Amino acid sequence: xxxxxxxPRHLVMGMTNKKSLKCEQHxxxxxxxxxxxSAKKPLELMFVYSLEERVENNxxxxxxxxxxxxxxHLFLHLHTLQPEDSALYLCASSQAGSGYSTDTQYFGPGTxxxxx
Amino acid sequence: xxxxxxNSPSLSVQExxxxxxxxxxxxxxxxxxxxYKKYPAEGPTFLISISSIKDKNEDGRFTVFLNKxxxxxxxxxxxxxxxxxxxxxxxxxxxxxxxLIFGQGTTLxxxx
Numbered sequence: 327x328x329x330x331x332x333x334p335r336h337l338v339m340g341m342t343n344k345k346s347l348k349c350e351q352h353x354x355x356x357x358x359x360x361x362x363x364s365a366k367k368p369l370e371l372m373f374v375y376s377l378e379e380r381v382e383n384n385x386x387x388x389x390x391x392x393x394x395x396x397x398x399h400l401f402l403h404l405h406t407l408q409p410e411d412s413a414l415y416l417c418a419s420s421q422a423g424s425g426y427s428t429d430t431q432y433f434g435p436g437t438x439x440x441x442x
Numbered sequence: 443x444x445x446x447x448x449n450s451p452s453l454s455v456q457e458x459x460x461x462x463x464x465x466x467x468x469x470x471x472x473x474x475x476x477x478y479k480k481y482p483a484e485g486p487t488f489l490i491s492i493s494s495i496k497d498k499n500e501d502g503r504f505t506v507f508l509n510k511x512x513x514x515x516x517x518x519x520x521x522x523x524x525x526x527x528x529x530x531x532x533x534x535x536x537x538x539x540x541x542l543i544f545g546q547g548t549t550l551x552x553x554x
Contacts, residue, residue, distance in 0.1 A: 330485070332485075335483075366451075367546065368444070368446070368531075368543075368544040368545055368546045369531065369544040371541050371542070416485050416486070417485075418485075430476060430488050430491060431488070431542060432487075432488060433478075433485030433486045433487065434485045435483065435484050436484075436485050
């Protein structure tokens with residue numbers, strides 16, 4: 327495997343379900359990101375982990391819970407989601423020099439989430 | 443308030459001609475700009491970037507121009523190829539933002 331991988335690629339869940347999205351990067355990067363892309367809207371940054379510490383939480387509702395057990399893996403735990411949470415969820419990674427600011431980010435293919 | 447705007451949701455050009463995608467930003471502290479390309483069912487892929495100390499960066503068929511006074515950047519693709527058909531996102535960051543801010547994207551269609 328190379329680059330950034332995400333599983334599952336598609337997920338349909340009910341509002342009472344609990345599920346997790348997984349991201350793995352094979353680039354040796356030290357920063358990882360979760361983005362949300364809704365239709366006709368810009369990519370919205372949700373969370374940033376730099377050196378396995380969360381450094382950004384962009385006012386995301388608590389029904390989204392990130393986890394970064396090591397620098398190669400990132401999870402997004404989902405529970406009691408709403409239909410408006412249906413979107414494409416993208417993971418990215420970068421090699422941040424002194425943080426996560428201006429480095430080029432490399433994206434995974436995304437998970438298409440549908441909440442019924 | 444959207445800090446990075448791509449005002450054209452779509453663009454259609456003929457194969458072999460030039461494609462020009464535009465992006466405007468409002469934050470004068472942005473100092474690093476990127477273009478990403480996205481095919482359906484795939485994540486965005488990095489295309490080209492430019493630092494605010496430059497006004498032009500070229501990589502093969504792709505050239506990014508930065509006009510700091512106008513807070514405007516553009517991506518030129520020449521000659522355009524059908525395989526260039528995709529959604530193009532511009533993104534910007536700066537020392538005071540610490541993160542990439544994306545535009546809404548422009549869908550480019552290159553017709554054979």
